[in-house]
Amino acid sequence: MSQHNDTPSSHYFVPEPSPWPFIAMFAMFALLAGTALIINDIGFGNVLVTLGALLLTYMLYGWFRDVVGENLSGQYNHQVDRSFRQGMYWFIASEVFFFASFFGALYYIRNIAVPWLGGAGYLGTSALLYSQFTGDWPTAGPGDLGGDLTPMGAWGIPALNTMLLLSSGATLTWAHWGLKLNNQKTLVRGLIATITLGLLFVGFQAYEYQHAFAELNLTLASGVYGSTFYILTGFHGMHVTLGAIMLIAILGRSMKGHFSPRNHFAFEAVAWYWHFVDVVWLGLFIFVYMV
Amino acid sequence: MSTTASALHSEHEHHPYGWRRWLFSTNHKDIGTLYLLFALTMFFLGGLSAMAIRAELLYPGLQMLDPDLYNNILTNHALIMIFGAVMPAGAGIANWMIPLMIGAPDMALPRLNNLSFWILPAAAMMLVLSFIVPFFPGGGTQVNTGWTLYPPLSVQVGMSMDFLIFAIHLLGISSVLASINIIVTILNMRAPGMTMFKMPIFCWAWFVTAFLLILVVPIIAGGVTMLLFDRHFGTSFFNAAGGGDPVLFQHLFWFFGHPEVYILILPAIGALAQVIPAFSRKPLFGYKSTVGSMLVIATLGMVVWAHHQYTIGMSLGTVSYFMIGTILISIPVGLIIFNFIATMWRGAMTFETPMLFATAMVLLFSFGGLTGVMLAVIPADVQYHDSMFVVAHFHYVLIPGAIYGLFAAVFYWLPKWTGHMYDEKLAKIFFWVNMISFNITFFPQHFLGLAGMPRRIIDYNVIFAEFNFLSSVAGLIYGFSHLLFLYIIIKAIRGGQQAKNKVWEGATGLEWELPSPPPFHSWETAPKIK
Numbered sequence: 001m002s003q004h005n006d007t008p009s010s011h012y013f014v015p016e017p018s019p020w021p022f023i024a025m026f027a028m029f030a031l032l033a034g035t036a037l038i039i040n041d042i043g044f045g046n047v048l049v050t051l052g053a054l055l056l057t058y059m060l061y062g063w064f065r066d067v068v069g070e071n072l073s074g075q076y077n078h079q080v081d082r083s084f085r086q087g088m089y090w091f092i093a094s095e096v097f098f099f100a101s102f103f104g105a106l107y108y109i110r111n112i113a114v115p116w117l118g119g120a121g122y123l124g125t126s127a128l129l130y131s132q133f134t135g136d137w138p139t140a141g142p143g144d145l146g147g148d149l150t151p152m153g154a155w156g157i158p159a160l161n162t163m164l165l166l167s168s169g170a171t172l173t174w175a176h177w178g179l180k181l182n183n184q185k186t187l188v189r190g191l192i193a194t195i196t197l198g199l200l201f202v203g204f205q206a207y208e209y210q211h212a213f214a215e216l217n218l219t220l221a222s223g224v225y226g227s228t229f230y231i232l233t234g235f236h237g238m239h240v241t242l243g244a245i246m247l248i249a250i251l252g253r254s255m256k257g258h259f260s261p262r263n264h265f266a267f268e269a270v271a272w273y274w275h276f277v278d279v280v281w282l283g284l285f286i287f288v289y290m291v
Numbered sequence: 292m293s294t295t296a297s298a299l300h301s302e303h304e305h306h307p308y309g310w311r312r313w314l315f316s317t318n319h320k321d322i323g324t325l326y327l328l329f330a331l332t333m334f335f336l337g338g339l340s341a342m343a344i345r346a347e348l349l350y351p352g353l354q355m356l357d358p359d360l361y362n363n364i365l366t367n368h369a370l371i372m373i374f375g376a377v378m379p380a381g382a383g384i385a386n387w388m389i390p391l392m393i394g395a396p397d398m399a400l401p402r403l404n405n406l407s408f409w410i411l412p413a414a415a416m417m418l419v420l421s422f423i424v425p426f427f428p429g430g431g432t433q434v435n436t437g438w439t440l441y442p443p444l445s446v447q448v449g450m451s452m453d454f455l456i457f458a459i460h461l462l463g464i465s466s467v468l469a470s471i472n473i474i475v476t477i478l479n480m481r482a483p484g485m486t487m488f489k490m491p492i493f494c495w496a497w498f499v500t501a502f503l504l505i506l507v508v509p510i511i512a513g514g515v516t517m518l519l520f521d522r523h524f525g526t527s528f529f530n531a532a533g534g535g536d537p538v539l540f541q542h543l544f545w546f547f548g549h550p551e552v553y554i555l556i557l558p559a560i561g562a563l564a565q566v567i568p569a570f571s572r573k574p575l576f577g578y579k580s581t582v583g584s585m586l587v588i589a590t591l592g593m594v595v596w597a598h599h600q601y602t603i604g605m606s607l608g609t610v611s612y613f614m615i616g617t618i619l620i621s622i623p624v625g626l627i628i629f630n631f632i633a634t635m636w637r638g639a640m641t642f643e644t645p646m647l648f649a650t651a652m653v654l655l656f657s658f659g660g661l662t663g664v665m666l667a668v669i670p671a672d673v674q675y676h677d678s679m680f681v682v683a684h685f686h687y688v689l690i691p692g693a694i695y696g697l698f699a700a701v702f703y704w705l706p707k708w709t710g711h712m713y714d715e716k717l718a719k720i721f722f723w724v725n726m727i728s729f730n731i732t733f734f735p736q737h738f739l740g741l742a743g744m745p746r747r748i749i750d751y752n753v754i755f756a757e758f759n760f761l762s763s764v765a766g767l768i769y770g771f772s773h774l775l776f777l778y779i780i781i782k783a784i785r786g787g788q789q790a791k792n793k794v795w796e797g798a799t800g801l802e803w804e805l806p807s808p809p810p811f812h813s814w815e816t817a818p819k820i821k
Binding site: 017019020021022033035036040063086093105112113145231 | 307311312314315316317318395396397399400401402403405406408409410412413416417420429431450453454457460461464467470471472474475478479480505506507508509510511512513514516517519520521523524525526527528530531532533534535536538539542543546606812
């Protein structure tokens with residue numbers, strides 16, 4: 001609260017009652033209850049999931065439409081902007097910790113669980129069980145679940161994907177630069193380039209999965225190597241897809257001229273998110289593919 | 292502190308009416324009320340399951356439940372109480388009080404605030420479904436894992452486990468969003484002059500708690516996601532044959548589960564730091580050391596999780612680290628308790644109901660903390676673990692700790708919320724019945740545990756019969772005493788003596804400068820803090 005004239009808290013924007021959170025309850029319930037039914041092969045799960053997904057889309061559209069409208073009509077002061085920014089920081093922080101649980105699991109499995117099964121330590125289990133198991137990585141475990149697999153190399157598609165994602169970070173910064181200079185053309189071109197690179201990344205990732213399933217016999221069921229590989233790359237890919245959808249929305253808003261050099265929180269929030277998935281990918285490239 | 296009079300105007304009060312006011316709310320007070328009513332409902336649901344457990348344990352042998360149903364009820368009791376009652380109650384009080392205490396017009400992100408609330412009923416429906424699905428044809432087996440959900444058992448449970456996993460996801464999303472809101476509100480919405488170190492301790496307690504939630508809830512979300520994949524998509528995270536390790540889940544669970552204990556207790560400690568000075572008519576002794584202690588508790592609390600897993604076969608060095616770290620936490624906790632006692636020292640103390648609960652919390656929570664130090668000692672824990680001693684320990688921490696702290700907060704602020712004084716006489720009766728029956732319920736369980744009675748088992752050896760009988764009878768009295776609590780609350784909502792702005796003579800803080808109940812929109816013009 002440094003500048004009194006700039007942001008008196010008496011003008012802090014408090015929205016009128018909004019239906020969207022209440023609608024979100026039904027959407028989330030239908031989506032998750034439906035998923036629980038589908039994975040247990042119960043028929044009407046599909047219906048619930050479809051309804052939930054439609055309702056969620058409607059809710060998100062309506063909620064963001066309200067927020068954009070309020071922003072364009074100038075109801076948000078500097079203090080509201082700061083609330084949004086800080087909210088986004090901590091949302092990304094929680095996402096970092098979500099990925100930390102998967103990276104932590106990978107660390108634990110590679111450095112503690114698998115060596116332990118291979119006989120390391122004074123309580124190593126291989127003396128009693130699995131005497132043939134040596135605990136090398138990658139492994140499908142002492143039971144060799146899923147049969148022989150070929151591990152995914154780092155220098156083919158993954159290296160290409162690293163380049164794609166890193167360049168997309170650069171093109172996004174280029175777009176931001178254009179926005180700050182009020183250069184609409186650079187902004188739109190930068191965003192289109194970023195989205196293209198992001199979608200290419202997702203495409204290559206899908207191709208890599210198909211290749212892994214069909215030719216490398218590397219599936220979700222391929223022991224703990226397959227498990228960690230797919231959960232880390234899968235959740236990352238999901239986040240890239242989500243980020244790309246968010247970027248497309250931002251592109252649409254940019255073309256409508258919603259952003260000004262001084263007022264473009266939504267652009268920055270999505271950019272932070274994009275850089276966050278970028279950094280997670282670097283972690284993946286090092287710890288899942290290379291090491 | 293002084294306020295501008297314009298903030299107190301209530302004649303231009305325009306608020307939405309009818310169902311839209313509640314379902315579509317963007318008002319921190321209404322959302323706080325919703326949270327509190329939700330928590331109260333879940334508290335009674337969780338209490339009902341506890342009554343079923345104690346009724347079953349009244350005598351040795353099987354009384355009315357079968358073992359699977361007993362374990363199902365046990366699991367649901369824990370999850371409903373922790374995620375449905377205590378956490379939402381804390382969040383409800385935070386919603387009500389933080390903006391009033393820091394002079395903010397509302398929470399920083401009011402619509403998000405309502406989303407945090409409305410995810411809870413969805414999660415509660417999923418929890419209830421996980422309980423009842425097994426009773427439908429083709430519904431699979433019952434959840435019999437306890438709230439810890441350890442694999443491999445949790446991989447083998449029927450589809451109700453999937454509902455439970457998704458309920459945990461929803462509860463996690465709700466907590467993280469609420470925490471983001473609380474952090475942003477505290478960082479960004481304080482009235483001019485309200486520096487961080489002038490802020491009431493209750494706000495500090497929630498600030499620390501919110502960080503803990505953001506850091507640890509995503510870890511359990513990841514953990515149960517892996518569990519879901521192991522159950523349905525053939526992965527081997529927790530399957531040794533595939534190279535995984537069931538112990539990995541324990542680490543992920545307790546990395547969340549231990550800080551969760553502080554998530555439950557810190558808001559209660561924060562409430563006590565408001566109540567005790569008010570009824571001792573002295574400022575809090577050691578404001579900064581209390582804040583510092585909470586920060587140390589949160590930091591240490593993040594790195595001692597494996598003291599729940601001494602018997603899994605970690606190396607001696609590892610378990611020693613976890614033991615020492617755990618015992619170290621008693622230093623900041625002890626410091627807070629010391630500060631509370633020093634605040635009371637030579638104060639002009641009176642014992643209205645909030646202070647009764649606060650005093651009981653100081654005494655009994657310390658006792659629960661001491662048995663915690665016993666459990667932290669490795670060779671002792673190897674004997675005590677999975678016994679009724681553990682049950683007694685954490686109920687001494689969570690009931691006189693978290694729940695008495697919440698009761699103290701509720702009675703302290705109820706006149707502010709409703710505008711009416713509660714029935715002090717009934718409330719005191721409630722306190723004494725509740726406190727005495729609580730102790731008779733849980734104190735004997737220490738002896739049962741030390742004598743070797745295992746926990747989470749429907750039947751027990753006849754040598755444990757007397758203490759179990761005593762515990763059950765007192766437990767049923769304890770459970771029913773909460774009906775009195777419900778009556779007192781309803782009575783205060785419906786009417787009673789009009790509460791003054793400043794309900795308690797010794798209370799300090801911005802919330803007491805507003806009318807009781809505060810107008811729908813408060814602090815639209817920020818108060819000036821000297």
